[in-house]
Amino acid sequence: MLLQLKNISKGYGEKGTHSFRQVLNELNLEIGKGEKIAIIGPSGSGKTTLLNMIGALDLPNSGEVVFSGQNITGYSKKELANFRNQHLGFVFQLHHLMPQLTLWENVLLPLLAQGKISTDQKEWAEYLVKKVGIWEQRKQKPAEMSGGECQRTAVVRALINKPQLILADEPTGALDENNAVALSELLIQLSVEENLTLITVTHSSELAQKMDKKYLLRNGKLETDKIRSSR
Template sequence: MLLQLKNISKGYGEQGSHNFRPVLENLNLEIQKGEKLSIVGQSGSGKTTLLNLIGTLDSPDFGEVFFDGKNLTGYSKKELADFRNQHLGFVFQLHHLMPQLSLLENVLLPVLPQGKVSKEQKEWAENLIKRVGIWDQRHQKPSEMSGGECQRTAVVRALINKPELILADEPTGALDEKNATALSELLIQLSEEENLTLITVTHSSELANQMDKRYTLRNGKLE
């Protein structure tokens, strides 16, 4: 098992106060290595909250998150940052690329804190950029690229550290149908080729249907 959520509860506002808003309640989830799963649910049902907990960008009020058998609950901020950098790749609805950097520079950004970019890393990045079809745009800035090209860049950036787990929050949400389909196919294909585990929040039933498992988040739980 790669990931396990045990009795997770999370809400916003002060516990016990009248404006406390429970979002996740006693939620459980187990994910095997290499599995691809989708999470659907109404707007405001807590999908992003759940993904943020899985990605250790936020912590639960109650419950525990295990990754590869390790309990992440007691990790310090620094340990969590290292953990994310080593094991996780994130793709958001909006690409969050740096506007002043080129496509290639944006892709290499996550490996820069490790010092000099190695030959292997550069080759891996170039190989991915070619595979997703944006090689000709590699010196362009995000403002000079289409929405689909920016999202493909974000996917490559998420893969640059060879993560085991990709977390994608409505990755096709800002794209038209054609680009959304292409990006979905890309995510699935890369996950299979690299034996990655993929968790994607999506409104697209087309994408959801191509995954191994499909969960709906409702009333704070996964069904």
């Protein structure tokens, strides 16, 4: 089992007051290596909060996040940063590329934390950039690229450290229909080819249908969605 969420609870505000809001309530989830799941639900249901718990960007008020048998909720800030850099890749609705850097520089950016970039790492980056069809744009900056090209760059950046788990938060939300379909297919293809676990939060029924499983987040808990993927 790659990931286990055990009785995860998260709320905001001062507990016991009218301002307190319970977002996740003793939520449980198990995900195996290579699984692809979608998390759906209405706005404000806590989908991004849940993704932040899984991605160690925030910590639960109670419960455990267990990754490859290790309870990461007890990690220090430095340990959490190392965990994210070594094991996770993130794709957000907005690409968050550095505007002053070229496509190629943005892709290599996560590797700089490790020091010198090796020849193998550069070859991997080149393979990915060519794979997603943006090699000709490698010297361009984000302002010179289309939204689809920027989002493809963000996907490559998420994969550059060869993570075990990709977390995608509304990855197609800022794209037009054609680019959204293309990016959805790209995420699925890369996750299959590299045997990656993929968790995506999405409002797109088309993207959700392509996942192995769908979960509905409601009242702070996950429910298995009745409509299963045809894949």
